[in-house]
Amino acid sequence: MFEFKLPxxxxxxxxGEILKWHALPGDIVEEDAPLVDVETDKAAVTIPSPRxxxxxxxxxxxxxxxxxxxxxxxIDDGVAVEAPAKRIETQPNSAIIGRPxxxxxxxxxxxxxxxxxxxxxxxxxxxxxxxxDDVRASADGVLPAATSASPMPARSDxxxxxxxxxxxxxxxxxFLDLDPMPDFSKHGEVExxxxxxxxxxxxxxxxxxxxxxxxxxxxxxxxVTELEEFRVRMxxxxxxxxxxxxxxxxxxIRAITAGLRAAPAFNASLDPFKEEIIYxxxxxxxxxxxxxxxxxxxxxxxxxxxxxxxxxxxxEDKAALAREGKLPIDDMQGGTFTITNVGPLGGTAxxxxxxxxxxxxxxxGRVQEKPVVRDGQIVIRKILPLTLAFDHRVADxxxxxxxxxxxxxxxxxxxxxxxxx
Amino acid sequence: xxxxxxxxEVETVVIGxxxxxxxxxxxxxxxxxxxxxIEERERPGGTCLLEGCIPSKSLINAVEIGxxxxxxxxxxxxxGELKVDHxxxxxxxxxxxxxxxxxxxxxxxxxxxxxxxxxxxxxDSNTLSLDGGGTVSFQHCIxxxxxxxxxxxxxxxxxxxxxxxxxxxxxxxxxxxxxxxGYIGLxxxxxxxxxxTEVSIVEFFPRLxxxxxxxxxxxxxxxxxxxxxxxxxxxxxxxxxxxGDAFDVVIEHDGKTIEKRYDRxxxxxxxxxxxxxxxxxxxxxxxxxxxxxxxxxxxRTAEPNIYAIGDVANGPMLAHKASREGKIAAxxxxxxxxxxxxxxxPAVVFTDPEISWCGLTERHAEETGxxxxxxxxxxxxxxxxxxxxxxxxFVKIICEPETDLILGMGIVGPHASELISEGALAIEMxxxxxxxxxxxxxxxxxxxxxxxAAEVAAGTAVHLHAPRR
Numbered sequence: 010m011f012e013f014k015l016p017x018x019x020x021x022x023x024x025g026e027i028l029k030w031h032a033l034p035g036d037i038v039e040e041d042a043p044l045v046d047v048e049t050d051k052a053a054v055t056i057p058s059p060r061x062x063x064x065x066x067x068x069x070x071x072x073x074x075x076x077x078x079x080x081x082x083x084i085d086d087g088v089a090v091e092a093p094a095k096r097i098e099t100q101p102n103s104a105i106i107g108r109p110x111x112x113x114x115x116x117x118x119x120x121x122x123x124x125x126x127x128x129x130x131x132x133x134x135x136x137x138x139x140x141x142d143d144v145r146a147s148a149d150g151v152l153p154a155a156t157s158a159s160p161m162p163a164r165s166d167x168x169x170x171x172x173x174x175x176x177x178x179x180x181x182x183x184f185l186d187l188d189p190m191p192d193f194s195k196h197g198e199v200e201x202x203x204x205x206x207x208x209x210x211x212x213x214x215x216x217x218x219x220x221x222x223x224x225x226x227x228x229x230x231x232x233v234t235e236l237e238e239f240r241v242r243m244x245x246x247x248x249x250x251x252x253x254x255x256x257x258x259x260x261x262i263r264a265i266t267a268g269l270r271a272a273p274a275f276n277a278s279l280d281p282f283k284e285e286i287i288y289x290x291x292x293x294x295x296x297x298x299x300x301x302x303x304x305x306x307x308x309x310x311x312x313x314x315x316x317x318x319x320x321x322x323x324x325e326d327k328a329a330l331a332r333e334g335k336l337p338i339d340d341m342q343g344g345t346f347t348i349t350n351v352g353p354l355g356g357t358a359x360x361x362x363x364x365x366x367x368x369x370x371x372x373x374g375r376v377q378e379k380p381v382v383r384d385g386q387i388v389i390r391k392i393l394p395l396t397l398a399f400d401h402r403v404a405d406x407x408x409x410x411x412x413x414x415x416x417x418x419x420x421x422x423x424x425x426x427x428x429x430x
Numbered sequence: 431x432x433x434x435x436x437x438x439e440v441e442t443v444v445i446g447x448x449x450x451x452x453x454x455x456x457x458x459x460x461x462x463x464x465x466x467x468i469e470e471r472e473r474p475g476g477t478c479l480l481e482g483c484i485p486s487k488s489l490i491n492a493v494e495i496g497x498x499x500x501x502x503x504x505x506x507x508x509x510g511e512l513k514v515d516h517x518x519x520x521x522x523x524x525x526x527x528x529x530x531x532x533x534x535x536x537x538x539x540x541x542x543x544x545x546x547x548x549x550x551x552x553x554d555s556n557t558l559s560l561d562g563g564g565t566v567s568f569q570h571c572i573x574x575x576x577x578x579x580x581x582x583x584x585x586x587x588x589x590x591x592x593x594x595x596x597x598x599x600x601x602x603x604x605x606x607x608x609x610x611x612g613y614i615g616l617x618x619x620x621x622x623x624x625x626x627t628e629v630s631i632v633e634f635f636p637r638l639x640x641x642x643x644x645x646x647x648x649x650x651x652x653x654x655x656x657x658x659x660x661x662x663x664x665x666x667x668x669x670x671x672x673x674g675d676a677f678d679v680v681i682e683h684d685g686k687t688i689e690k691r692y693d694r695x696x697x698x699x700x701x702x703x704x705x706x707x708x709x710x711x712x713x714x715x716x717x718x719x720x721x722x723x724x725x726x727x728x729x730r731t732a733e734p735n736i737y738a739i740g741d742v743a744n745g746p747m748l749a750h751k752a753s754r755e756g757k758i759a760a761x762x763x764x765x766x767x768x769x770x771x772x773x774x775x776p777a778v779v780f781t782d783p784e785i786s787w788c789g790l791t792e793r794h795a796e797e798t799g800x801x802x803x804x805x806x807x808x809x810x811x812x813x814x815x816x817x818x819x820x821x822x823x824f825v826k827i828i829c830e831p832e833t834d835l836i837l838g839m840g841i842v843g844p845h846a847s848e849l850i851s852e853g854a855l856a857i858e859m860x861x862x863x864x865x866x867x868x869x870x871x872x873x874x875x876x877x878x879x880x881x882x883a884a885e886v887a888a889g890t891a892v893h894l895h896a897p898r899r
Contacts, residue, residue, distance in 0.1 A: 109773055111835055111860025121767040136833035138860040 011060045011084045015068075015075050018049050018338065024076045025049045026206045028334075032064045032082075044082060046334070047075070048206040048302070055335065062086035074205065112139035123148035149177045207303030218365035221281070223401040226360045227409040231420040233376060234391040236260060239423040251322040257376065257393070258296060258350050259321035264419040264426055265371060266292045266312040269346060272412045274404040275369040275397075276345045286403055295344035295364065296324065297351075298331045305331040306364060308344040352376060358394045369399040369409075371416075393420065436564035440466045442763055443558060443568040445550050445708075448476020450740030450752030451574030452534050457760035459541035466566060467543050468550045468558070473531040474538065476576050477741075478749040480527060481594040486617055488523045489597070490780050493624025497782065504819065514625050520599040552709035555733045559709075570735050570763045573715075573723060574756065575704040577741035582697055587672040591696040593618055603627050603693035605659070607679055609667050611638035613779040615698035616654060620782055623657045630660040630692070632667055632681055639779060643792050646785050646842040649823055654781055670695055703742040718744075727769035729759040737762070751775050774857040778847040783823050786850035789857040790828050790838030802838075803831045805863070805887025807879050809843045811894060814874040820844040825879040827853075827863070827887050834863040834888065845876055852880050863888040 018025060025047035032038040032045075044058040045067075065083040068075050075081060110128050112120070116139055120127040125147045132139030175187040193199050204212060218224075237257070244255040269276040269292055277288045292313045295306040307327035309320055330336040347364040352375040361372035374394030381390045397413050404412075419426045444455045447469040455467045473480060499509045538545055548560040558566045579592045593614045602625045608615045611633030623629045631638070638654075638661070639647045655661050668680040668687065677695045681688050703721045710717055714733040716724040723738040725731050731738050737759040740752030754772065761768045774788040795802045806826040809815035815823075823843025829836050839853030856866060866884035871877045885891035 113859045114771075117771055118768075121769065132860075134860070135864070136830075136835045136860070136862050138862075 010065065011062065011086045012080045013044075013059055013082050013084060015047070015077050015079050015081045016056070017077055018047070018054060024074050025054075026074050027069055027071050029071060030067060031055075032058070034064050034066055036064050038062065038064060038084065048334070049338075056081075058082075058084065060084050060086045072203075072205075110139055111137060112144075116141050116144060120144045145173065145177070149174060207305070211304055214365055215362050218363050222363055222365060224360075224363060224398050225401045225406065225409065227397045227399070227406065227413050228358060229395050229413045229417050231393040231395055231417040232381070232390050233257070233393045233420055236420055236423045236426070237376065237391050247318075251318075251325075253321075254325055255317075255321050256324065258348065258373070259317050259324055260423075260426065261348060261350075261371070261373065261420065262294045262296070262309060262312055262320050262324075263317050264416055265294060265346060265348065267419060267426075268412050268416050270313065271415065272404075272408060274408055275399060275412055277368050277403055278366045279368070279400065279403050289345045291345065293343050293345045295341075295347040296328075297347065297349040298328050300332045300334070302334060305336060305341065306344065306347060307331050307336055307340055308342065310343065346370070348373065352393070358396060360396055361398050363398055363400060368403045369397055372396040372398065438466065438564065438566045440464055440566060440568050442466075442570040442572070443468060443550075443566055444572045444574055445558070446476060446574035446576055446704075446740070446742075447471075447474035447534070447538075447545070448574060448576045448740060448752060449478045449749040450576070450756040451476065451572065452538065452756075453753045454572050454574060454739060454756035454760045455543045456537055456541060457757050458763065459543050461760065461764040463760075463764065465543045466568075467538065467545045468560070468566070469545060469547055470549045472547065474534045474545065475527070475531045476574075478752075479530055479534070481597055483749055484530060485523045485527055485597045486621070487780060488526045489519065489599070489621045490617060490782075492519055492522070493621055494782060496624055501819065512626070514602060516599050516602045516625060519625075523597075523599070551707065552712045552715075555713040555715075555736060568735075571737065572729075572756070572759050572763075573705075573708070573731070573736065573738040573742055574740050574752070575708065575742045576752075577701040577703050577747055580700045580702055586670055586697070587677075589672055590670060590677070591694060593696065593698045596622070596696050601694075605692045605694070606630070607632065607677070607690070607692040607695045608698060609695065610698040610700070611635070611661070611663070612698065612700065613639060613781075615696070616779065616781050618696055618698060619658060620654065628659040629657075630690075631658060631662065632665045632683075633661075633663045634666055636664050638663065639785070642777070642779070642785055642787060643826075643840050645792075645824075645826070646787065646840050649842045650779070650781050650783055650785050653783055653822055701741065701747055705742055727771065728762045729755050729770065730762065746775060746777070748775060748777070772858065774854040776850045776854050778850065780847060783820070783843045784846035785840075785842045786846040787840040788838065788850055788854045789836075791840065792826075792828060792838075795828065795838075800837075801831050802828050803834075803887055804828050805883045805885070805891075807883040807886050807891070807894070809876070809879060812874075812876065812879050812882070814876050814878070815843070817874065818844065825849070825883040827866070827880070827883045829863055829887055836861050836863065836866070836884075839880075841879075843876065843879075849877060849880060852877065 015025060028046035028048050030045050031043040038044060038058040038061060040059070040061040041057045043055050046055050062084040065085050068079060068081045110130060111132065112127055117127055119141055123144060125144050127139055127144065130139050130143055130147055131137060132143050134140045171189045175189055179185050179187045240255055240257060240260065244253065247253045247255060273288045276292065277286050279286050291311065293308050293310045294312045295308045298305050298307055309323050312320060327336060327340060344364065344367060346367055347370045349361045349370060350373040351359060352373045356374050358374050359372040361370045363370050376391050376393045378389050379392045380387050381392065395413060395416065397409055399409050441464040442458055443466045444451045445468045447467055451467065452474055455465045458465045471480070478484060496512050499512065502509065546560065548562045550558040550560055553559050553565065556567055558568065560566065579594060582590060596618050605628045606622050608619045608629060608631045611631050615631060616638060619629045619631055637644070637647060638651055662681065662683045665681050665683040668682055671678040677692050679690050679692060679695060681690065703723065705717050705721045705723055713736060715736055716732040718724060722744050723731055723742050725738050725743045729737045729739050729743065739755035739759050741747040743755065745751055755770060758768045758770055776786055776788040779785040790800065790802070792804065804826055806824050809823045810821040815821045820843065826840045827836060828838035836856045839850065841849050863884045866881055867888055867890060869881065871881040882891060882893055886894065
């Protein structure tokens with residue numbers, strides 16, 4: 010028997026949602042054959058079977074969440090293993106005497122229900138007695154301390170607990186009025202989908218970003234008429250070669266990289282706890298990809314030393330992997346700046362949300378032919394609307410204006426882009 | 431029903447209907463679980479109800495009435511010679527037991543808990559076989575099989591009484607030797623002494639009631655000894671020879687071997703957990719060399735779906751501890767977050783005077799080097815104790831010196847068994863001396879002694895002579 014436990018899927022990933030079983034109990038799997046598709050906060054991955062044999066049991070059904078280290082499948086590989094001698098740690102059940110943390114039985118019960126280890130608390134009551142308020146404060150108090158954990162307690166069906174938590178959070182910000190959700194089904198039919206995996210990760214990241222970062226949006230239009238002519242000409246010549254699609258995005262990444270070198274504030278991160286700004290000397294540009302099973306941001310690394318061709322080829326590869334849910338975790342980490350290009354789907358302008366803890370994000374609108382005035386004449390030009398959303402703690406409006414103007418200048422003239430960047 | 435072919439599938443099965451098992455079954459039923467209770471005996475209630483706490487307390491109460499009547503002459507009331515009809519007393523006791531057992535039966539029936547009268551044995555960790563045939567497969571099981579009296583050593587005549595035999599009150603012998611000076615031996619000694627038997631006690635250890643604080647025991651021993659024919663500590667029974675209507679007993683005492691004759695001999699030498707012949711070897715349940723099933727604070731054994739509570743599990747063999755564990759196991763099975771996190775399991779000895787204690791004892795504090803502050807209040811200074819003519823005894827409170835946090839309480843005196851609950855509550859609540867001194871206790875009652883002991887510990891007592899400064 011071989012117990013296959015959910016392996017470590019990357020930094021900060023503790024669980025995954027089962028998307029699909031490739032083998033079910035009774036099936037025979039071969040070594041390295043696909044076993045299960047698991048979706049984590051970052052990506053969906055196919056996990057191959059580490060052993061060949063008959064599947065004896067699987068950890069759960071599609072949609073269940075398994076934790077790292079939890080037994081995922083048991084495979085009968087013909088090797089017998091000794092049963093674990095002791096499954097539950099046992100200890101004498103005599104009364105705790107001496108000096109446990111003083112707290113009333115009802116308070117101890119509350120602590121257990123809220124998942125608080127009462128022995129770690131120092132009470133505010135007489136002689137250090139732990140009060141129910143001490144326990145609740147500890148249960149809710151994860152908010153300022155935890156950086157990676159969700160600021161909200163874990164999912165809860167306990168209406169009383171949610172109400173209590175909401176009241177507590179509401180108390181932290183004047184006028185903030187956080188109530189449990191009303192019963193929507195009272196007003197018509199609803200369908201309930203658990204918030205999981207990528208959707209939950211996006212929710213956390215965007216809430217964190219909007220709450221922590223004072224966003225400013227700076228907008229401008231780039232005249233990409235010449236760039237588009239150049240791009241289309243090159244694209245035809247390079248048809249069929251890697252990176253042959255030669256999208257506008259690859260040019261923008263090139264131009265952005267040049268801009269970041271000149272304005273390092275937009276390639277930085279702010280550490281609010283240490284009160285430091287970290288300037289990164291590397292340029293890893295992420296691009297938002299709509300994969301059909303959620304938003305994924307593949308990262309093109311070292312864009313300062315890659316040609317537009319190389320960048321274009323990499324965008325194609327990574328977008329394809331992301332759509333298949335096979336993008337390695339590593340290719341989603343280490344970004345320093347993000348671009349979101351919803352333009353091809355439509356929209357004249359957008360205000361993107363910063364991909365925290367980065368400092369800025371560029372939103373690309375749709376390239377449209379528009380009448381513009383050039384040398385006193387109305388002419389038709391191809392216009393790309395751009396919005397830079399940035400962290401006002403790190404950069405100011407003037408910095409953004411200079412950064413975007415330079416970007417617009419570079420995108421307006423392919424020669425400049427090739428010469429200056 | 432075809433024997434041996436019936437297989438019943440249930441969510442939860444409880445083995446044993448004592449104060450642990452029946453409480454667990456009732457709680458589970460209330461939590462919406464389908465429960466089957468398996469009980470070997472005809473009646474539910476276990477040792478506590480059928481041959482322990484309940485019958486012994488009903489006998490003790492009877493002899494205490496006699497004792498009170500005997501002493502009433504000091505107050506001007508005389509009753510003449512006490513007449514004992516032991517058959518009637520036995521019937522009274524059996525009536526008490528019957529009523530309570532019927533009560534448990536009724537509670538189980540009201541909740542549709544199915545009771546199977548059989549002996550159960552584990553086939554594996556999800557199946558029990560029943561001795562009458564058939565099996566029960568379960569998702570969860572609670573083992574509440576309790577404990578039995580220790581077997582008499584090999585070669586001892588079966589006509590020697592166990593405490594269960596003695597509780598049935600077969601006769602009132604002229605003389606009785608009680609082997610074992612623990613709480614069972616002491617309670618039975620007082621019962622028979624109260625009925626007119628000349629009782630002697632033999633104890634192997636230097637003291638009676640090992641385990642309790644000595645100052646509590648000393649007060650009780652002084653009173654109890656006056657009612658006994660003889661109390662021999664540090665003594666050992668070498669042989670018991672039945673003579674038909676009496677026993678010759680050889681005792682090693684004070685380095686000498688002495689031979690005595692008694693009408694009856696009662697051996698009360700402790701209990702052992704009922705973990706044998708349960709088929710536990712077919713499960714992952716871990717049993718230690720004393721037969722105690724290892725559990726965690728949820729009362730779960732090493733086999734996650736099997737729980738053990740009460741005497742068969744670790745901890746003191748007390749009905750009230752079993753009941754609390756029964757609730758914990760039931761709620762844990764129902765998915766509640768519960769654990770046995772009690773700080774005080776009251777210990778009560780129904781001698782005359784009674785002894786009770788809970789939490790930290792002075793002895794334990796001494797052995798473990800815990801700094802404590804003790805406040806002691808004698809009943810002789812208490813109005814109510816004087817009024818009822820029962821001034822032997824005291825209440826002591828053990829607290830943490832810097833914080834006045836109450837850590838333990840010990841009581842010797844009338845109704846000590848009732849009074850100790852306040853101590854248990856104080857300890858569980860994390861109460862301080864001020865919580866007790868500032869709570870109004872009704873006057874004149876024995877409960878005032880608790881408040882007064884707290885005053886002594888806090889240094890604020892007015893009902894004692896001022897402490898020397």
